[in-house]
Amino acid sequence: KNQVEQSPQSLIILEGKNCTLQCNYTVSPFSNLRWYKQDTGRGPVSLTIMTFSENTKSNGRYTATLDADTKQSSLHITASQLSDSASYICVVSPLSRRGNTPLVFGKGTRLSVIA
């Protein structure tokens, strides 16, 4: 069964510190892996999209890595800001012959950045 597991479930860090969020998935084969940021009560916003052949992708202070062999991805946030407080969701797009297998969402990691 296609699954995406994220850890930790929640995380509290001080403003200015770095952090790394983890994503393990069982989706195989897959087309791409995405990280989304979701503020409370808002829609998810895309941070990065990586194809199965990419190892790393950056978007400002956000850097995502992908190891397709171990089926793991991480999202590293540098120099955190209060506005980084949100849920970060890992999403995997299965590669299917029919081409229409839905995206598989993780439950997200709830990050709180405090002053």
Next chain:
Amino acid sequence: EPEVTQTPSHQVTQMGQEVILRCVPISNHLYFYWYRQILGQKVEFLVSFYNNEISEKSEIFDDQFSVERPDGSNFTLKIRSTKLEDSAMYFCASSEQDYQVGELFFGEGSRLTVL
């Protein structure tokens, strides 16, 4: 910047009533989706829509649900007879390419409360 817009932002309804949630996707996008998120849980796929027909739907999307693109700009989700367990945030999304490769843009969501 183009965005997906959703109305209403919040709707409260009695069990058994019909509800219509509306979405205006980004104008040059061809693929449309509805997702839902029950409070504290992960985002779940409901349905995808392309070329004026449903391309994929989940087990959640039963006969009580329907989608329509009535006028070339709006994309609606109808729940015919709401149940308590339909209470959730409903997100509309659109993409220029098929979701397996294209970036999804989510709306801000419509919160549905069924009493």
